Amino acid sequence: MNMIVTPASPATPNGTTRPQVRIVIVGHVDHGKSTLVGRLLHETGSLPDGKLEMLKAVSARRGMPFEWSFLLDALQTERDQGITIDTTQIRFRTNSRDIVLIDAPGHAEFLRNMITGASQADGAVLIIDALEGVRDQTRRHGYLLHLLGVKQVAVVVNKMDRVDFSADRFKEISDEISAHLNGLGVTPTAVIPISARDGDGVAERTDRIGWYKGPTVVEALDQLEPARPLEALALRLPVQAIYKFDDRRIVAGRIESGSLIAGDEIVIMPAGKITKIKTVESWPVTPVAGRQGAGRSVGITLDRELFIERGDIVAHAGSAPRETRRLRARIFWLHDKPLAKGDQLLVRCGPKESRATVVAIEKAVDPGELSSTENKAIGRNHVGEIDISLSSPIAADPYTENPRTGRLVIEVSGRIAGGGLVLSVDAGQRAVPVDIVPVESALRPDERSARYQHNGAVVWLTGLPASGKSTLAKALERRLFTNGGSPILLDGDTLRAGLNNDLGFSAADRSENIRRLAEVATHLARNGHIAIVAAVSPAREDRAAARRIADTAFREIHVATPAEVCEDRDPKGHYKKARAGALASFTGIGNDYEAPQAAELVIDTSTRTVAEAADEIEQMLKTTGVLFDEMVDLAANI
């Protein structure tokens, strides 16, 4: 699949490995990218023997002047007309580097290939026509490099022959593009005047650019810092599967970075369990001795049985990836329907998948325009930065620390809809001090459920003020307690008197109020209790956040008593005050209550007694596996 112009072997005759540098060449479509590539292949001696002479002869026969860009076309055609250009890579060598040119210039799906390819680019060459100067597309491509995190950018000012090799014109362009790139946080490694057609500045400083003292293009490429080899990074072995074909229990996956060997002490993330690699299994010869490095598909056995599943990451203790339910990513979007705040997605990070919600869209940019930076939605072929909340914890790295485990794809309806780079984990959340070491209970969940006859759960009652939430909550609490269970009531107003007394009624404070309620309730549920939460919780998004925190333990009950009935009841006199204008931010008057769309249960207290409503809740808790029906069920649950 690669267009290999020179032998691909990265090894030199004396056995040392030459650093490999991956680059992209970007810039306005007519500014001479293909010509530069053709010239570079020639100047670095990377063309097959006779190729150049042959092309020149063909051009002469056809009566047209030879163009360097023909080289690229010819190689392309020859390789295979059917090969899609997005898989093409061109290789050539400088003095001390193997250069891989990813993404040949000038084709339609530029953005996607740019991002999928260039996110792994170590450097870029930005080309500008000396006559035309910096154009919109030049700026856009500069911006893309910034978005993709490509820091090493060499600028070439091409077609200097068309401005009579004017040092003034060069300086003008150099100043303009440097200012633009500096504004984006990118400092050009060099700005080079060249004529790709004639060869000035490509490999030689000719007399015509005698006033220029900087590096040539080949020298600039030779100075690019290669990315650290994946093997030099911390070990990341994402688990693809656990195989038990025989008496071995083999954890299989591909080493994305680092290396491992039998006997290594490892940690399984995100659970954080520590064990050792017993053997490295293979076929036909097994086990294999020796170190296995990044890129290998391997299988390992562990020295003790522990729960491990697809998507976990095997790392070395001490350099494990971070566990998170929240991350910020820079993404590109390929789906017809724009990505919006609140969208439900599936995120894949290696073999790990997690349901996710877009919590915020921080940036939304159309790279074709760069004008619209509306932070509402990210359209097809646009890029942006988003905060994602995950329904289950994942182990991830920022892409600056690990390019392989720091990237993700997004699926919508089972189809890949976008991809991106992990900018940071735990985005938007308070930093957690490193000395927090959570302590787990000594009791097992099944010990608790055997006593209480139920599993832990968060029963969340939401509804308008005076809809009957607290009444129902208390009735349910009494009933569960009578049956030997362990219910605990968490009333929104009661908690506001203590734990949450620093919070008011702004949208942000309401969200934080709900988050704390959900965290406390989830802690209780994890310890086998049934936490009954009675809170207006009018915002759908806040309740969705609560569900994410409590995960499978969450049972939402919409107390859907009609608004007129609630206002008529008004036991706390709130509706009356609100009508009189004395109570700001009161939910109930107006349309600020967002009813649940998929609650586990909906109850209208105006049409049934408290006992009947409690019956319904009890029944729901049975059918959803919280309450055990019979002793038989209990046995099945232990």
Place this chain on the structure above:
Amino acid sequence: MHLLRTDSGADGRDSRTPVSEQIPVGLTAPSMDHLDQLEAQSIYIFREAFGRLKKIALLWSLGKDSNVMIWLARKAFFGRLPFPALHVDTGKKFPEMYRFRDHYGKEWDLDLRVEPCPPIDAVDPTLPPAARSAARKTEGLKMALGKYGFDGLIAGIRRDEEATRAKERVFSPRGLEGNWDVRDQPPEFWDHFNASPPQGAHLRIHPILHWTEADIWAYTKRENIPIIPLYLSQNGKRYRSLGDQDITNPVNSTASNIDEILAELEQTKVPERAGRALDHETEDAFERLRVAGYL
């Protein structure tokens, strides 16, 4: 039943220590050569297919490519093929191929399913003769799909073989009729594959899509994978690609072992499928077949 994730909260770990260097100096792993890289990638694809789909099978055409595939699968799954090997049999293969199938089907402990093709009369009569014959195989494949309800079929096609195959994805969705829509292919990058075919449709999985003909031979030699002798020169001719007897022709060659084949491939300008009659009948025959579900 535990409703709660007891392992999602906390159990004494501290995951926030800074990343430090892990590799002691002088203890680096042996570097991977080109074949190692191809192998590791193919193994990754096999494991993804096995892990993400419910019911898969490997299409075993008995040729050099599908034998390499079986070898790679056994590497992926530590010596076994944990799903059926499906041979859609036109009944017109070379006797050497049938002997090979029967022998290695046993030796490799394959769950071999041999499925017949319908008679030639049942196939679109407007296709040129060789394409029509190949289309029989497509019909046979559809029948086998219907019989077993596979949601994934592993096929040994390669990008370098033929122009339309160059546009393929690793996980390639096929419509209800087994057809391929080249214009509506989902994006595939960073080794993330679209593994959710629509209800009733299935996926073709291509674990050696990124290999070349020369890679296949070099790997076959390195791993000592058995081959059908028809690939080696006899009386100045050998087969580069094996299909049905009546539509496959040998090419001129003196290569009598794999080293000589590799040397020959360096020199040749003749495409691999030159001996396959169907590729040359009409310009769009292959594309038409692929749209209809041919491999």
